[in-house]
Amino acid sequence: MVVKVLAGLAVVVVALVVVIATRPDTFRVERSVEIAAPPERAYSQVIDFHRWATWSPWEKLDPDMKRTYSGAPSGPGAEYAWQGNGKTGEGRMTIQSATASRIDIKLEFLKPFAATNQAVFSFTPTATGTKVTWSMDGKNNFLAKAFHLVMDMDKLVGGDFEKGLAAMKANAERAPKVAGN
Helix, strand or coil, rough: HCCCCHHHHHHHHHHHHHHCCCCCCCEEEEEEEEEEECCCHHHHHCCHHHHHCCCCCCCCCCCCCCCEEEEEECCCCEEEEEECCCCCCCEEEEEEEEEEEEEEEEEEEECCEEEEEEEEEEEEEECCCEEEEEEEEEEECCHHHHHHHHHHHHHHHHHHHHHHHHHHHHHHHHCCCCCCC
């Protein structure tokens, strides 16, 4: 009887390991918003980490979060590190490259789990303003694949992207017009 139970458990464990191992090696979360303002207004909120507090959904989760800015004041080489509560964790972001239509950010999580992802903001002019797209790509190791069996990364982070883009939209649309914009 005990041998049959152990054999049954072994089959279940092996099946679970196979299912986890065959899960995707990468993930992607992406959201977009249409902003009734020129691309420069949205771009300026992303290129300078000091301005993230006005729209980032995670900034409001921990008012006591410790923030550190280093490197360039904005643009490529700018770094932002945070240490917060269980909701915000700990990590750092570095702007790796920036053009008028795209900002690439290396995102390193230290707590509650270690992970390195790539975030990209793209700014596309439209007939009525700007389409801003925020995406995040990452790799799934075995533990991340197991986690994703019970928690979908798109559902976990996608709502936060939507909140952040909505706040960015509100900021950009109420920003005073600059000559030529």
